[in-house]
Amino acid sequence: MAISNDKEFKAALAALPAARQRQVAARFVERVYPLSNDVRIKAALDLASRADISDAELTVVAQAANTARVESFTQCGRETDWNAQAGHFVAKAAVACVKPAEAGDNLAWDAAMQARMARTCQTVAEGSGTENREAEEQYRILEAFLNS
Amino acid sequence: MSATLEKGVRVLKEVIDAPIASYFNSCVHCGLCAEACLFYTETGDPKYTPIHKLEPLRRVYEQEYTLLGRLKKMVGLSKAVTDEELDSWQELVYNSCTLCGRCSAVCPVGNDIVYMVRKFREGMSASGHAPEGIKGAVNRTITIGSPMGVKLPAVQAQMKHVEEDYGLPIPLDAEGAEYMVMLSSMEIINFPEYLGAIAKIMNQAGKTWTLCSTAFEATNAGMQIGNSDLARVLVARIVEGAEKLKVKTVISPECGHAYTALRWEGANLIGRPFSFEVKHIIEVLGEFQEQGLLKTEGFETDKLTFHDPCQLARRGGVIKQQRNLMNQVAKNFVEMPDAGYMNWCCGGGGGASAIEEGEELRIEAFKKKKSQLDAVKPDRLVTACANCRIVLEEGLEHYQMDIPVIGLTEMIAEHIPDKGA
Numbered sequence: 001m002a003i004s005n006d007k008e009f010k011a012a013l014a015a016l017p018a019a020r021q022r023q024v025a026a027r028f029v030e031r032v033y034p035l036s037n038d039v040r041i042k043a044a045l046d047l048a049s050r051a052d053i054s055d056a057e058l059t060v061v062a063q064a065a066n067t068a069r070v071e072s073f074t075q076c077g078r079e080t081d082w083n084a085q086a087g088h089f090v091a092k093a094a095v096a097c098v099k100p101a102e103a104g105d106n107l108a109w110d111a112a113m114q115a116r117m118a119r120t121c122q123t124v125a126e127g128s129g130t131e132n133r134e135a136e137e138q139y140r141i142l143e144a145f146l147n148s
Numbered sequence: 149m150s151a152t153l154e155k156g157v158r159v160l161k162e163v164i165d166a167p168i169a170s171y172f173n174s175c176v177h178c179g180l181c182a183e184a185c186l187f188y189t190e191t192g193d194p195k196y197t198p199i200h201k202l203e204p205l206r207r208v209y210e211q212e213y214t215l216l217g218r219l220k221k222m223v224g225l226s227k228a229v230t231d232e233e234l235d236s237w238q239e240l241v242y243n244s245c246t247l248c249g250r251c252s253a254v255c256p257v258g259n260d261i262v263y264m265v266r267k268f269r270e271g272m273s274a275s276g277h278a279p280e281g282i283k284g285a286v287n288r289t290i291t292i293g294s295p296m297g298v299k300l301p302a303v304q305a306q307m308k309h310v311e312e313d314y315g316l317p318i319p320l321d322a323e324g325a326e327y328m329v330m331l332s333s334m335e336i337i338n339f340p341e342y343l344g345a346i347a348k349i350m351n352q353a354g355k356t357w358t359l360c361s362t363a364f365e366a367t368n369a370g371m372q373i374g375n376s377d378l379a380r381v382l383v384a385r386i387v388e389g390a391e392k393l394k395v396k397t398v399i400s401p402e403c404g405h406a407y408t409a410l411r412w413e414g415a416n417l418i419g420r421p422f423s424f425e426v427k428h429i430i431e432v433l434g435e436f437q438e439q440g441l442l443k444t445e446g447f448e449t450d451k452l453t454f455h456d457p458c459q460l461a462r463r464g465g466v467i468k469q470q471r472n473l474m475n476q477v478a479k480n481f482v483e484m485p486d487a488g489y490m491n492w493c494c495g496g497g498g499g500a501s502a503i504e505e506g507e508e509l510r511i512e513a514f515k516k517k518k519s520q521l522d523a524v525k526p527d528r529l530v531t532a533c534a535n536c537r538i539v540l541e542e543g544l545e546h547y548q549m550d551i552p553v554i555g556l557t558e559m560i561a562e563h564i565p566d567k568g569a
Contacts, residue, residue, distance in 0.1 A: 006312050063550070070545045076334050076535040077285040077369065077502025080296045085337060113313045117340065120305045130305035135312070 001146050003139040012142060013108040018101035022048040024145045025097040025111035028138050029090065032118040035083070036090035038072075040064040048097040062098040069095050082125035089118035112138050153231045156275020160208045160229075163267040171259040172209050175199055181251035181261055186492055186516040187244040187509065198251035198261045201240040204229045205268045234277040241265060241272050242279050243506035244513075247405070247498030248458035253490065262463075269374025281502040282373045289369040289382065295502075296333035303331070303364050306340045316347040321393065322358035327432070328395040328424075329357055330366035330386065330410075332403035334534035342402060342534070345561030349433070352564050353441040357399075363389030366401050368409035372499030380417040383410060390424050397425045399432055402555055404459030404497055404533045411464065428460055429557055430532050434469030437476060444563035447479045450527035454481070454556070455517070455540060456491035457533035470532060470556060477563045484520040492516045496539030514543035521551065532556045 003009050013021060026048035033045065044065040047053055072088035074080050093114035096107050119134040149157075182188040182197040194200065210217030211226055220226035251261040272278055278286075285295035292299060307318040319325065327350070335342045350357045363386045370378030390398050400407040411426040427435075436442040454474055460466045467488045474481045486492060495513040500506055517540065521529070529544075529551050531537055540553045 007315075067545060070541045073538045073541070074296065074334075074337050075501050075538065076332075076367075076496070077281060077295050077372070077499060079284060079288060080298060080333070080337055088338070113309065116312075117306075117309055120309065124302055124305065130301055130308070 001143060003143055006135065009112070009135075009139055009142060010106065010109050012146065013112070014106045016108065018105070018107065019051060019053070021101075021106070021108040022053070022097050023051065024142060025093075025108040027141050027145065028108070028112045028115045029093045029097060031134070031137060031141070032086070032090050032093070032115045032122075035118050035122055036068075036087040038068045038087065038091065040068045041091055041094040044094040044098045058098050058100070062095065062100070065091060065094045065098055082121045086118045086121035086125065089114050089121060093118065150231060152274070152276040153229075153234070156234065156271045156277070157208065157229060159274040160205055160268070160271035161212055163270050164205070164209050164213065167260065168205075168264055168267060169209060169213060171261070171264060172206050174257040174259055176257060178256060180254045180256060184250040184254040186250075186495060186513045190513045190515045191509075195240060196244050198245070198265070199259075201237070201245060202261070202264050202268055204233055204237055205264065205271070231275070231277075234272060234275055238272065238277050238279060239506070241268055242282065242498075243500060243503050243509055245498060246458065246493045246495060246500050248493035249463045250458070250490065250493065253462060266371075266374065270376065271374075273374040278373045279499075279503045279505070281504055282369065282499045285369045285499070285502050286373050286375065286378060289378070293385075294333050294365045295367055295369045296337060298333045298336050298365070300361055300364070303336055303359070306336055306343065307359070310340055310344045310347065313341075314344040314347055316344075316351055318343060318347055319356075319358040321361050322356065323393050324395075325356040325358040325393065326396050327355060327357040328360055328363075328390050328393055328398045330399060330401050330406065331359070331364055332367045332401050332406055332534055333365060334403065334538070335401055336364075338538065339534055339555065339558075341558050342555060345555075345558045346429075348561040348564050349436070349442070349557070352443060353436050355441075358393060358395070360389035360393055362392075366403055366406035366410065368406060369499075371405060371409045371413065372502075376417065379409060379413070383414040383417045386410060387414070387418060387422060390422075395424055397427055397432070400426060400428045402429060402532045402534050402537075402557060404457040404535065408459045408463055428464065428466055428532075430460065430466055430469050430473070433473055433557065433560060437469075437472060442476070442560065442564075444477050444560065445565050446477075446563055448477055448528075448559070449479050451480045451482055451525070452478045452528050452530055453484050453521070453524050453526040454487065455484075455494065455529055455531040455536060456488055457531060457536050458491070458493050458497055460532060461491055462489055473556060473560055474530065477560060482524045482526065485523050486520065492520060494536040494539040495543070496535055501535055501539055510539070511543065511546050514539075514546070517543060518547050518549065521549065526551060529553045530556050530559060
């Protein structure tokens with residue numbers, strides 16, 4: 001299956017059951033994980049990648065990932081450190097990978113969007129504009145995932 | 149006396165107007181303002197009594213504008229304000245005051261204490277005694293245009309993301325649009341989903357709207373630090389943008405003090421009426437609701453409560469709309485004690501959250517919010533201020549309370565069916 005735009009991408013993700021969504025979401029976030037390097041996020045991604053996760057395990061890593069998200073907020077009025085902000089969005093993406101799933105949720109889409117935000121923050125920090133190819137990379141990851 | 153102190157004292161003399169003079173003369177030392185301030189109630193330290201936070205200003209008033217005060221000063225019975233004193237007062241005027249206005253609301257003689265603090269900050273700022281965190285925000289506002297250093301390309305990048313995420317256009321510089329939507333840096337940086345929610349809501353309501361490339365930032369660091377000249381420049385920037393685009397209404401975002409700065413102080417600051425209306429996003433959503441333009445589907449079924457941002461509810465008088473909106477999408481909406489007009493502050497408003505050295509005190513003061521939440525034990529907490537949202541999240545995290553925090557505009561947008569988008 002070839003994916004060439006966000007409409008196809010979103011629809012393909014929405015068609016996946018929650019556990020599979022977590023697995024592919026973790027792959028999206030792993031690409032931007034070096035922008036954070038927070039071990040709590042790594043633990044969340046490692047767990048989300050597994051097919052045999054228990055609810056109890058999910059709860060524990062979701063809490064830890066959420067703590068990483070809250071700790072990395074830029075406070076109102078403080079100077080934005082775009083590298084740190086990239087880390088915040090990585091944490092937000094990781095939370096999407098492991099949060100409790102409700103009917104109709106598209107966890108993987110949420111994670112993908114936050115991962116793109118993280119990449120954009122990195123490019124802003126580098127002063128290299130805001131353009132990047134994260135979306136296209138995510139299409140390729142999903143294609144590979146669906147074909148595996 | 150140093151040059152900066154001289155300047156600061158001169159400014160303090162200038163800001164003492166008839167209301168401030170009458171407030172100092174009217175104070176009956178009842179202490180009710182102390183019981184209304186979360187920094188006092190949660191620490192028990194009398195130095196956090198709101199009227200006490202104004203003591204240097206009171207002395208300047210007494211020494212300069214009363215006969216008895218002049219005599220006391222002449223014979224050395226009343227000390228002049230010093231740099232050291234103002235430096236030690238920084239904690240009281242900035243770190244432990246969020247300009248929430250609860251003290252003003254309870255004063256039995258009608259003293260507007262928060263107005264006095266706001267004026268006192270003018271002198272503190274002029275004498276160089278504002279906290280470094282807020283000074284930094286002011287410097288970035290002057291040099292970059294945003295207190296958090298957000299430039300237009302970053303906004304455009306977020307616009308692009310939101311367009312991808314929601315599949316809806318984010319208009320920029322659309323002349324003649326009905327609404328000009330402002331953002332706070334916090335929304336651009338931390339909560340870009342707010343912009344997506346706006347796009348979805350406006351699309352369903354059939355309203356034209358736009359962002360403005362020269363006036364996207366709503367926050368006003370001038371108001372927080374106590375610098376009316378800067379506050380005026382920032383308001384003028386928005387007015388210029390709105391008039392250039394010929395919009396009918398400027399929407400203040402989910403940011404408390406931005407609303408106060410533009411809606412309640414803006415026209416006075418620039419010295420003329422606006423050619424457009426200013427409304428908080430919650431007021432606009434309330435109007436859409438009344439006009440039947442907000443068609444939502446489904447309900448939240450878990451227990452939700454609402455944290456009223458001080459500047460919106462107490463100082464802005466917007467109380468009913470958020471409750472009507474909550475009830476449109478929530479089956480189990482419960483009120484915290486003191487909700488609405490007398491709600492307790494999150495502890496981070498008025499620039500306090502930008503002050504690193506005030507963090508410990510903020511966490512201590514958060515115990516008030518904790519007790520409000522403990523009384524109703526909600527599953528989730530809804531609010532309408534990006535700054536409140538982060539301060540709440542940090543406080544909840546610190547006290548290990550598992551209560552997710554969400555923005556009201558986003559929650560409403562989530563209930564708008566995609567087919568309408």
